[in-house]
Amino acid sequence: xxxxAPLSGGNPNARPxxxxxxxxxxxxxxxxxxxxxxxxxxxGSSGGMSQQNLNGIVLEYLSKKGYSRTEATLRLESANQDxxxxxISTRVEESGGLKYGKAFDLLRNWIEENLEIxxxxxxxLLWPVFVYSFLDLVSDFYPxxxxxxxxxxxxxxENEHEGDLRGLQAIALPEHVGTNEIAKIYQxxxxxxxxSQTAFFNLIQFLESKEKEGGPVIVGILQSxxxxxxxxxxxxxxxxxxxxxxxxxxxxxxxxxxxxxxGHNPGSAKLDSAAGSAVLTKLKLGQVILDAEGRQDVLGDLxxxxxxNPPAPGQxxxxxxxxxxxxxxxxxxxxxRTELPPRPPPLARDVAMEVQRVKENRSRLKISGRTGGVGxxxxxxxxxxxxxxxxxxxxxxxxxxxxxxxxTDMHYIRxxxxxxxxxPGPPQASGQEARPSASHRLIGHSGPVYAVSFAxxxxxxxxxxxxxxxxxxxxxxxxxxxxxxxxAWSCLVVYKGHDGPVWDVTxxxxxxxxxxxxxxxxxxxxxxxxxxYLRLFVGHDRDxxxxxFHPNSAYVFTGSCDKIVRMWLVTNGYPVRMxxxxxxxxxxxxxxxxxxxxxxxxxxxxxxxxxxxxxxLLKRMRGHGKGGIWSLTWSxxxxxxxxxxxxxxxxxxxxxLPNDASGQGKVVGEGGAGQKIDGAAQVANVSGASGxxxxxxxxxxxxxxSAFPTKKxxxxxxxxxxxxxxLAGGAYLP
Numbered sequence: 001x002x003x004x005a006p007l008s009g010g011n012p013n014a015r016p017x018x019x020x021x022x023x024x025x026x027x028x029x030x031x032x033x034x035x036x037x038x039x040x041x042x043x044g045s046s047g048g049m050s051q052q053n054l055n056g057i058v059l060e061y062l063s064k065k066g067y068s069r070t071e072a073t074l075r076l077e078s079a080n081q082d083x084x085x086x087x088i089s090t091r092v093e094e095s096g097g098l099k100y101g102k103a104f105d106l107l108r109n110w111i112e113e114n115l116e117i118x119x120x121x122x123x124x125l126l127w128p129v130f131v132y133s134f135l136d137l138v139s140d141f142y143p144x145x146x147x148x149x150x151x152x153x154x155x156x157x158e159n160e161h162e163g164d165l166r167g168l169q170a171i172a173l174p175e176h177v178g179t180n181e182i183a184k185i186y187q188x189x190x191x192x193x194x195x196s197q198t199a200f201f202n203l204i205q206f207l208e209s210k211e212k213e214g215g216p217v218i219v220g221i222l223q224s225x226x227x228x229x230x231x232x233x234x235x236x237x238x239x240x241x242x243x244x245x246x247x248x249x250x251x252x253x254x255x256x257x258x259x260x261x262x263g264h265n266p267g268s269a270k271l272d273s274a275a276g277s278a279v280l281t282k283l284k285l286g287q288v289i290l291d292a293e294g295r296q297d298v299l300g301d302l303x304x305x306x307x308x309n310p311p312a313p314g315q316x317x318x319x320x321x322x323x324x325x326x327x328x329x330x331x332x333x334x335x336x337r338t339e340l341p342p343r344p345p346p347l348a349r350d351v352a353m354e355v356q357r358v359k360e361n362r363s364r365l366k367i368s369g370r371t372g373g374v375g376x377x378x379x380x381x382x383x384x385x386x387x388x389x390x391x392x393x394x395x396x397x398x399x400x401x402x403x404x405x406x407x408t409d410m411h412y413i414r415x416x417x418x419x420x421x422x423x424p425g426p427p428q429a430s431g432q433e434a435r436p437s438a439s440h441r442l443i444g445h446s447g448p449v450y451a452v453s454f455a456x457x458x459x460x461x462x463x464x465x466x467x468x469x470x471x472x473x474x475x476x477x478x479x480x481x482x483x484x485x486x487x488a489w490s491c492l493v494v495y496k497g498h499d500g501p502v503w504d505v506t507x508x509x510x511x512x513x514x515x516x517x518x519x520x521x522x523x524x525x526x527x528x529x530x531x532x533y534l535r536l537f538v539g540h541d542r543d544x545x546x547x548x549f550h551p552n553s554a555y556v557f558t559g560s561c562d563k564i565v566r567m568w569l570v571t572n573g574y575p576v577r578m579x580x581x582x583x584x585x586x587x588x589x590x591x592x593x594x595x596x597x598x599x600x601x602x603x604x605x606x607x608x609x610x611x612x613x614x615x616x617l618l619k620r621m622r623g624h625g626k627g628g629i630w631s632l633t634w635s636x637x638x639x640x641x642x643x644x645x646x647x648x649x650x651x652x653x654x655x656x657l658p659n660d661a662s663g664q665g666k667v668v669g670e671g672g673a674g675q676k677i678d679g680a681a682q683v684a685n686v687s688g689a690s691g692x693x694x695x696x697x698x699x700x701x702x703x704x705x706s707a708f709p710t711k712k713x714x715x716x717x718x719x720x721x722x723x724x725x726x727l728a729g730g731a732y733l734p
Contacts, residue, residue, distance in 0.1 A: 097142030100133040101149045103214030108156075110206055118199045124259060125203075125226075127157055128191040129218065131168065132225040135183055139174050147172070160583045160604075163561065185541050185562075190227040193259055197230045260564070260580040280615055281569075281576040285595040286334035288552045289326060290354065294346045298322065301355045318355075321362045335554040341513055341525075341534075341570050350510075353467045356458040360722035367635045367724055376640065378652050378706060380726040383418065384713050392731040393450055395716035398469035399457035403486070404729060405472055406716075407449030413442040413474055415486070426489040442484050444491045447477030451504045456511045458722070471528075473514055475502035481516055483528060495526055497533045503545050508553050515556050517544030523558045525570060535573045539566055548589040557598060559586030565600050567612070577615050581608055588643070590632035597655070599641055601629035605698070607643060609655065621653050623700035623707065631718045633726070640705070642726050644715025650728050652705040 055074065062071040107129060111122045130153055137146035154165055167182035177183045195203075207215035222228060290298065302318040311317045316324075367376045383404060385392060394407040397418070405415045416439045417423050425434025455471040471492075472484040481495040481502055500519030507514050513534075517523045523544045525535035537544075540560040548557050555576070559565045565586060567577035584604035591598050597618070598610040605624035610617060627646030634641055641653040700707075713730040720726055 097137055097140065097145030099214060099217050100137055101145070101152065103217035104129060104133055104149070104153060106210060106214045107207075107218050108153075114202075118196075118202070121195050121199055122203065124193055125195075125222075127161060128186075128193065128226055129221055130157065131164075131186050131191075132221050134168065135171070135177055135187065136221075138171055139177055141174065143172055163585065181542070190225060191260070192227045192229065194229045194231060197232055200228065200230045283576065283612060284333045284335040284339065284552075284554065285550070285612060286552065287595060288334060288340065290346070294351065294354075295326070297346070297351045298354045298358075301351060302358060305355070305359070316362065318358055318362060322358045325358070325361070335552060339571060340552070340554050341508075343510060344512060349466050352460065353456070353458045356460060356467060357722060360459070361636065364636055364723040365725070367637055367640050376705065378640075378642075378726060380642075380650050380708050380728055382650070382708070382710065382713075382715075383727070383729045384710070385729070385731045388731045388733075390731070390733055392716065393448055394452050395729045396452045396454055397717065397719050397727050397729065398454040400459050400468050401721060401727065403454070403469055405452045405454065406731075407452045407474060407476075409448040411443070411445045411447060411449065411476070413445075413449055413452060413472070413484070415440050415442065415472070426487075440489045442472070442474070442489065442491070444482055444494075445474065445476040445478055445480070447501070449474050449476050450501065451475045451506075453506045453514070455507050456509065473505045473507065475505040475516060477501040479518075481505055481514075481526070493528070493531065495531060495533075497524060498522070500543075503543060504547050506547055506549065508549050509551055510553060513553065515547045515549060517547040517558055519543045521560075523547050523556070523568075525556065525573075535570065537566075537568045537573055537575075539575055540564065546586055546589045548591055550591050551593055551595045557589050557591065559589050559600055561585040563602070565589065565598070565610070567598075577612065579608075579610050579615070579617070581617055582606065587628040587645075588630055588632045590634055590641075592634045592638035592655075593636055594638040597638060599632050599634070601632055601643060601645075603628040605629065605645075605647070607632070607641070607653065619658060619701075619703070621701050621703055623651050623653075623698065623704045624649065625698050627714075630714070630716055633718045633720045635720050635724055636722060642718045642720065642728075644718040644728055644730070646714045648710045648713050648715065648730070650708040650710070650715055650718060650726070652707070654703045654705050657703045 059071055059074060062068075062074065104126075108126060111119060111126070114122060134146055134150050137149055150169065154169075157165060164182050167180060171177060171180050171183060177187065204219070207219050209215065289295075299319060299322065302322055306317045306319060365379075367378075385406065388408075391408045391410055392406050393409055396405050397403070398405075402418055403415055403423075404418055405413055407413050415423070420438075422436030422438055423440055424436050425440075428434050451474065453473045454469045455473070457469040458467045460467040470486055472486055473481060474484065475481045479496065479498050479500060479502060482491050483493040483495070484490065485492050498516065498518040498520055502516050502518045504517045505514060512529075513525060513527050515523060515525055521538070521540050521542060521544060523537040524533040525537070526533050537556070537558060540558065540562055541564075542560050542562040544558050544560050546559040550556065554570055556568050556570055557565060558568065563580065563582045563585065565579040565582075566575055567579075568574065569576050579598075579600070582600065582602045582604075583606065584602035586600055587603050588601040589598070596612055598612055599607055600610065601607045603626065605622060605626050605628075607621040607624075607629060608617060609619055609621070621641075624643065624645050625647035629643050629645040631644045632641060633643075639655050641655055642650060643653065644650045708728075710730060711732070712734065713732045715728055715730040717729045718726060719728075
């Protein structure tokens with residue numbers, strides 16, 4: 001039929017409505033089945049409709065038609081939309097740059113609400129999670145969120161990571177991550193952390209249960225950026241229940257010795273080894289014995305001394321004392337000649353120094369640590385420099401205990417006589433004898449002098465004084481090391497090679513060789529007869545601030561502001577040990593005379609003892625205020641350590657006593673105002689010297705034997721003599 005069917009009511013005047021495609025016609029009744037139907041156009045003349053109402057209409061239609069699967073899908077998707085149809089983030093990881101702040105806050109709150117015995121270890125995770133979260137925010141182009149995150153949580157880490165925070169604070173753009181030194185260290189290596197299995201499983205279980213609150217964000221950081229090592233709890237190790245309870249009771253929050261960015265095995269310098277699989281290099285820590293010719297010369301001189309001055313009743317002869325020492329050294333494992341740097345043939349001076357060392361060893365004050373809970377009586381002689389205008393940068397005493405040298409920020413060195421006697425002047429060209437002087441200035445550096453070191457020397461009873469101090473080394477900001485003659489009072493050699501300020505220099509135990517550490521992140525071994533360095537020790541991520549020799553000269557130690565101490569083999573320059581665990585920059589190093597222990601100190605006021613053989617942390621000793629422990633020295637028996645630092649105190653420590661023994665002491669005040677309170681005595685608020693300001697409370701571990709406060713004099717140097725008398729030097733700062 002060619003005609004169109006009439007519309008409703010058969011009205012012949014009704015006009016058909018054609019669809020937009022030009023196809024068949026559709027009646028008005030078909031287009032609007034119900035006069036009450038609302039216009040569904042989002043931009044209709046009725047003023048528009050919200051997406052929420054539109055979803056409701058569609059859902060009602062799908063329900064009537066029986067499209068149950070489509071309805072369920074639409075309901076699920078529309079549940080995560082706001083009124084305007086925009087998606088609502090239901091998972092933290094979908095919230096852009098804000099996800100790291102929410103996830104970090106989740107982790108922190110859970111750790112603080114955890115059991116006390118697990119808090120010290122779990123808190124160690126907060127710092128690496130903070131650093132990597134901040135770096136990810138910057139790398140993902142969230143500069144505003146990164147700044148907010150950094151400022152919100154930085155206060156938690158200012159005491160322990162002040163230096164790293166200062167370096168990270170400058171990062172604002174993704175380009176900075178690739179150029180910032182601190183960021184490159186963390187980006188290039190995984191941060192190693194050790195947790196007990198129980199604590200780690202509880203952590204993972206909690207994070208998995210918080211899937212929408214930010215748990216996956218933390219899990220992602222742990223998997224990709226950290227190297228978490230889980231250990232079983234045993235009765236002896238640091239994760240035993242007794243140790244955990246002890247740490248929780250004292251609120252100790254120190255890093256483990258194997259924690260840190262290098263990701264190394266405990267005590268090992270092999271960074272690429274799997275956890276627990278590294279085999280430590282065997283060390284030969286015994287003392288070096290004289291060769292046969294030198295030994296016969298020493299024995300001959302000792303026999304002459306015994307004949308001239310027979311020993312007192314009950315006192316061993318000098319020959320017996322020397323033979324006992326030889327037997328003791330032969331029982332230890334001593335490095336061979338090929339494992340030691342070559343030494344020149346012994347001179348008469350070397351034999352005389354060995355004879356004097358035997359004599360002093362026999363007559364020394366013997367220190368054996370605590371007896372019946374009472375520490376040994378110690379004698380400290382303090383030398384104080386006045387009118388320095390805070391210009392002293394370093395200090396050292398000569399081995400014959402006659403001279404003291406001080407480096408200054410005015411580019412020169414001044415040398416004084418300890419007993420106040422005038423020093424002979426330099427030889428004159430005219431042949432006339434120079435007038436003696438109370439002190440001498442050594443001028444030559446073009447920058448501040450950061451370290452001075454006297455060549456090995458010893459006291460002497462003969463009139464020729466062949467064992468007196470003859471040479472002095474100094475290092476400076478001008479990138480050079482200078483060798484000075486103490487007879488001519490002039491510079492003999494200038495050693496160049498470092499590409500930055502030279503922070504430290506020290507002589508080897510037998511002279512001839514010396515070691516330097518510099519801003520260029522390297523340490524270098526030198527000999528006095530060559531102007532070029534012999535060995536280059538590379539491995540630290542930041543400045544090498546302090547260096548020292550092992551007593552047998554086969555090994556050297558370096559300490560850096562990357563908070564790591566490294567041990568190197570001298571003959572080939574290879575690393576054999578690496579020790580981590582400090583919370584501050586390394587400020588002092590000292591190896592024990594028996595060669596088995598190493599003491600390192602930091603600017604947080606902590607001294608750590610390391611056992612070199614198994615490469616283990618023995619204990620931490622605390623008592624100094626902040627500002628740095630600038631000098632360490634060992635007693636002849638290796639049983640007592642003396643320290644001095646910026647807080648103006650000299651402190652004596654017992655090496656053999658564990659510091660978790662009863663009798664935890666405390667110090668109230670810093671500098672000269674410090675007072676030690678032993679045992680369980682209550683700590684009172686003690687004012688400073690002026691009585692106007694309350695002093696800061698500092699915890700002292702129970703292995704401190706005694707403390708000697710000064711009057712506003714930072715202690716630059718402490719040194720045990722061969723007779724176990726302690727010399728200390730500082731500068732008065734009014």
